[in-house]
Amino acid sequence: MGLKQKFLVLAGIVGLLMAIMSVAGYLLASSDLQTSVDTELSATISKEASNLDGWLREKKAVDVSTANAATEAKGDLSRIKTKASMGTIASDKEILDMSIGLEDGYFGVFYSPDDTGKKDPTQRPWYKEAKAAGQTVFTEAYVDVGTGKLVVSVATPIKNEGQFIGATCTDIALDVLEKQAESMKYHGEGKGIIMEKSGNILATNGIGEAMKNVKDVKGVGEHFGEMTQKESGYFEIELDGETQLFSYTTVPTTGWIIGIAVPKSFVFASLNQLKIIYGFLTVLGLLTTMAVFMIFSQKITNSIVSLKNHAT
Secondary structure, X not given: OOHHHHHHHHHHHXXXXXXXXXXXXXXXXXXXXXXXXXXXXXXXXXXXXXXXXXXXXXXXXXXXXXXXXHHHOOOOHHHHOOHHHHHHHOOOOOEEEEEEEEOOOOEEEOOOOOXXXXXXXXXXXXXXXXXXXXXXXXXXXXXXXXXXOEEEEEEEEEEEOXXXXXXXXXXXXXXXXXXXXXXXXXXXXXXXXXEOOOOEXXXXXXXXXXXXXXXXXXXXXXXXXXXXXXXXXXXXXXXXXXXXXXXXXXXXXXXXXXXXXXXXXXXXXXXXHXXXXXXXXXXHHHHHHHHHHHHHHHHHHHHHHHHHHHHO
């Protein structure tokens, strides 16, 4: 093997080592970027869930406060059976109404006429749920007949000396959920969805339809069991003709699931750029190495030839 060929082989070995180092660098950078994206997606959806949970806790506190006041009446039904006992809701426009139902059949409603004798509060779903749970509960969402709005009710037991004597019920309009689903974004991109733990969609921005079940939504529906079991995480789905990352978490107060779908191409756009950069640098490094060794080998060869000619 001639000297020039040996230099070429050496150049190839050095170039290969550079390529290996470049690939290793890309994989390391890719791993760091993946971790960064995971963390950022998780932080984005967790913040949305925290905001929603804070709003729900605020509404829950209104109902709990009313029930506590009724409990403090210590069985004095004359105090409990007044609209003044429900006056805490007057300043909250997101609360549609409040009711108090008692075991004796009393059914007081803040914004409506007294329903005592017309409706039996003890047969209402919210009343039964609060009595059975022995603590504050959120009902399944429903469409309010009077307003046509999507509503969820929160109910809290009223007790006298530890015994259940009735319950309060606060009806909360869920208009705010639509706005939140529309505003949920990851760096300006994404589609949000909020669903109950049963899969019933409360609000969405392009993922299924409100008041339909997410189990019937292609892509997301297949992962519903996973979402209810893991409570938070992400997976890939096909949506709008492209692969998307769907990140989700659970709202503590109600167990609702909140999620956001973001195009994978957008999320990992920087990774594609990184791949191009590392690929370019690898090729450039190989070509530069080959060129340097070619020039160096040519100079060495010329020097040897010159010395040989001079000696003869």
